[in-house]
Amino acid sequence: MKNAHERFGRLMYRRQTEKTATNLRVSLDAFMGEERGKAHLVSVVGGDVEIRALADAFANGDLFTVMDPYGNESIVSLGEKPMCYRGSIVVSGRKRPLRHLVSCSQELADSTADGKLLLVSDDQLFIWSSLVCHYGLPATPDWGPWLISQLQQQKRIQPLLGFGYAGVAVKAKRKELLALLRRGLSSKQLAFPLRNGAVEWPAIYLAKGTA
Amino acid sequence: MRHIAQWRSVKYVDEFNEEGETEGETIIRKRERFSHELTLAYESGHIVELKETKESA
Numbered sequence: 001m002k003n004a005h006e007r008f009g010r011l012m013y014r015r016q017t018e019k020t021a022t023n024l025r026v027s028l029d030a031f032m033g034e035e036r037g038k039a040h041l042v043s044v045v046g047g048d049v050e051i052r053a054l055a056d057a058f059a060n061g062d063l064f065t066v067m068d069p070y071g072n073e074s075i076v077s078l079g080e081k082p083m084c085y086r087g088s089i090v091v092s093g094r095k096r097p098l099r100h101l102v103s104c105s106q107e108l109a110d111s112t113a114d115g116k117l118l119l120v121s122d123d124q125l126f127i128w129s130s131l132v133c134h135y136g137l138p139a140t141p142d143w144g145p146w147l148i149s150q151l152q153q154q155k156r157i158q159p160l161l162g163f164g165y166a167g168v169a170v171k172a173k174r175k176e177l178l179a180l181l182r183r184g185l186s187s188k189q190l191a192f193p194l195r196n197g198a199v200e201w202p203a204i205y206l207a208k209g210t211a
Numbered sequence: 212m213r214h215i216a217q218w219r220s221v222k223y224v225d226e227f228n229e230e231g232e233t234e235g236e237t238i239i240r241k242r243e244r245f246s247h248e249l250t251l252a253y254e255s256g257h258i259v260e261l262k263e264t265k266e267s268a
Contacts, residue, residue, distance in 0.1 A: 112222065136219035138252040178250070178258050186256030192213055199215060 009163060011044050012065040013057055024050050029100075030164025031066050032108075032120065039066070039076035040108040040118055043164065044101050045089065051099035055084045058103045068163050078105045115173045122159065122166040124148050126204055135174040139181065140199050143190045150180055165206075214253045220245040221262070 009028035015021070026046035033039040044054065057064065058078050067073045083104050088097040108118045111134070119130050128144030131137065139147075151157050151172060160167035184190035193199070222245055229238040248262040 132217070136217050136221075136248060136250055138215040138217040138250050138258075140215065178260075181252055182256045182258050184256075185252060185254065192215070192254050196213070 007069055009069050010067040011042065011054070012067070013054060013062070014065075015057065015062065022053060024053060026050050026054065028066055028068075030162070031068065032118075032160050032162040032165055032167040033066075033074070033076050034160060034169070037063070037074070037076045038105070038107075039078045040105045040160065041120065041162070041165065041167065042066070042078065042101075042103045045098050046101075048096070048099050051086060051101045055086065055101055055103070058082050058084060074161075078103055079107070081106055083109050115171065117170045117172075118160070118167065119170065120165045120167050121206055122157075122168045123204075125202070126206070127157070127168065127170060129201055129204055131170065131172075131177060135177055137174075137177055137181065140193060141201055142193075143181070143184065146184055146189050147177075147180055150184075212253055212255075214251045216252075217250045219248050221248045223263070 009031060011024075011026050011028040011031075013022065013024040024046075026044045028042070028044050030041065030043040031039070032041035042058070044051070046054070054064075059082065061077055061080055061082075063075050063077045065073055065075050083106075085102045087100045087102075089100050090097045107113070107116075114135075117130065117134055119127060121127070124144055125141065128139075128141065128148055131147075132139050148157070151170065156171045158169045158171065160169055181190070222243060225242045225244065227240045227242070229240065230236070231238050246263045248260070251259045251261070253259075
């Protein structure tokens with residue numbers, strides 16, 4: 001684990017109207033996004049006023065600048081109607097708690113998407129269980145490695161930009177995934193469990209990566 | 212025949228158009244509801260989807 005100042009990025013927001021000028025800089029804990037200024041996940045910590053102003057800015061779809069721990073900058077927006085979750089972090093030695101804001105784009109939170117699924121981890125089991133759950137696929141955990149390898153061969157799993165989480169975009173439709181299952185079962189690449197019974201999935205934990 | 216089944220509920224949005232009180236006014240009503248969807252994968256590779264389909268006119 002690196003020191004906080006080494007693993008955090010920065011988020012800068014500037015807005016100028018006739019009467020007021022807002023200029024904010026807060027610590028950026030995690031960021032996930034795509035090319036062409038699309039942000040999907042932003043996790044920032046800061047003071048109460050800063051976080052409140054940022055939540056409003058995100059809700060407005062305003063542009064802001066993110067700088068990763070290596071100093072690379074990009075101008076992005078969370079798009080229309082992002083979801084914002086606010087919390088407090090009590091830090092010993094500070095009078096007031098830090099405010100934490102996690103915002104995600106509609107596209108990341110979309111539970112009905114068919115064709116592109118955005119995920120916050122590149123772990124194979126996480127990707128496979130997310131696909132099964134999202135698209136309602138009849139499958140077992142053991143089928144994951146073969147199916148993920150097929151998707152990788154077809155370049156359907158693409159890493160997302162950012163740090164904090166190793167996000168990926170899986171570009172496959174439900175019918176395409178069912179076709180892959182059909183092919184795997186017909187060619188005996190995928191085997192049924194030896195015994196009948198409910199398919200048990202292991203517990204999945206998301207570990208936050210360090211930059 | 213051995214198979215693996217996956218059930219899920221799927222949200223559908225029904226849309227109704229009604230004539231409004233004033234001339235040329237159309238009221239669009241949307242009703243959200245959930246329906247069942249069952250997908251079966253057979254050992255042979257055969258895959259069956261049982262879900263709501265639109266009634267043919």
